[in-house]
Amino acid sequence: MNGAPFPRARLHTLYFLGHVADFAPVFLDTDVDMTRVLSHRAAARADGETYSTLTYILHTAARVVAAHPDANAAVHRGLFGHRVHSFTGASAKITLDKRLGGRRVVLSAVLPRLDTASLADIQRQVARYRDGDPETMPEFAPVRSLQRLPEPVGRAVFRLSRRSLGRREAMMGGFAVTSLGHRAVQGFHSVGGTTLTFGLGQVEERPVVRAGEITTAPLLRLNLAFDHRVVDGAEAADVLHEVKESLESLPPYATGTRATHAAPATEPAGHGATD
Structure with a gap:
């Protein structure tokens, strides 16, 4: 059986998987009733704004993560033990399905300080990476350079x-959101x-029980992988x-306020997902 060289377009993925081998992941999941999100999304679209499911998750998760400083951190194992670095604000890494060097690959982009960004601001950043060409975008120059180097x-x-650790947030983000909701995937880790890494599947109508009666609701399987070295x-x-x-509990869309901030309706307990 003849082997073939590892595809250069996927070398960055190979190196990344070596990096995460030190992680101690634990996995959680829940179902989210997306009724209010879909209602907000429809009203925004009628007002001339289009928001993706990913954008709503980024907007909400960033505010929650920023309220949990112990989870908004990273760990590094050095020669003299482990060190933990806490981040300021909440920056997120998103994954992108792209073509680079003629091959379909997964790439990532970091969106900074999303805990203070509006839905419209986040959507603009998501759309820029969604529609951009990784062959020419300066943000992907390091990946293109890695592909040209010998593997070792x-x-x-x-x-x-x-x-x-000081550069980790700018390079990797404070938390990550990755989605396969464009296909018939209910959830994945x-x-x-x-x-913290949030995994998004598709939003689909599924049976639920409300007031003792069976009905349906648009549910999103929201998964969370967390590094047990950093957080319990x-x-x-x-x-x-x-x-x-x-x-x-997302508040209704306010017609005419196209840059709506759409802050969470409730305070996090214990504190005062590109379609």
Whole structure:
């Protein structure tokens, strides 16, 4: 049986998987009733704004993550033990289905300080990466450079670039959101190189019980992978629960306010997902 060289267009994925081998992931999941989100989305579209499901998740999760400083952090194992670095604000990494070097690949982009960004601001950032060409966008120049290096050199460069905790947020984000909701995937778990990684499946009508009667609701399976080295299960469960509650209690869209901030309707407990 003849082998073939590993595709250069996917070398960055190979290096990344080596990086996350040190993680100690634990997985949680919940169902989110997206009725209010879909209602908000429809009203916004009628007012000339189009928001993706991913944008709503990013907007909500960023505010929840920022309220959990112990989870909004990263750990690094050095020669003299582990060190933890806490982030300021909440920056998110998103994954992108792109073609690079003639091959279908997964790429990532970091969206900074989403905890203070409006839905419209986040959507503009998402759309820019969704529609951009990774062959020419300057943000993907490091990936293109890695592909040109011999594999041992590229692996070493990638590993060294991730050693600095101070630069980790700018390079990897404070948390990650990855989605496969464009296909018939109800949910999936992924380790995104961050302490918290949210995985999104499709929104679909499924049976629910309300007031003792069976009906249907548009449900999203929201998964969370967390690095147990940084945070324990109780706090990770709080984060997932608060994201769920905030999405399910999203205020109605205010017609005529196209840059609506759409802040969560409730305070997080214990504190004062590109379609």
